[in-house]
Amino acid sequence: MSQEVENAIFDLLGKVAPGKSVSPEDVAKAVDPAGWRRELGKVKPVAVGLARADRLRILRHNKPVNPEKFKGVWRMRLPMEGDQIPAAIADTDGDE
DSSP, rough: HHHHHHHHHHHHHHHTTOOOOOOOHHHHHHHHHHHHHHHHHHHHHHHHOOOOOOOOEEEEETTOOTTTTOSOOEEEEEETOOOOOOGGGOOOOSSO
């Protein structure tokens, strides 16, 4: 895991209201504002690792998804009380 990306994720999530999310682009821009596109590819694997460790939720259509099976546009937020365990969430994004 890239510690810099992980730090940016949690720094940004710490600045938003509970239940709000951030985009991968937001994280990449926090890591390197000028070269954020080069950083974008590093965000997803870090987010997936954090979701597997139950430290983060990956969202599609504002709902937690299985970190192993999502694709398309996604966001991330901190876990909330009442969330299902990510590994047990069925792939409900309709892309497969």
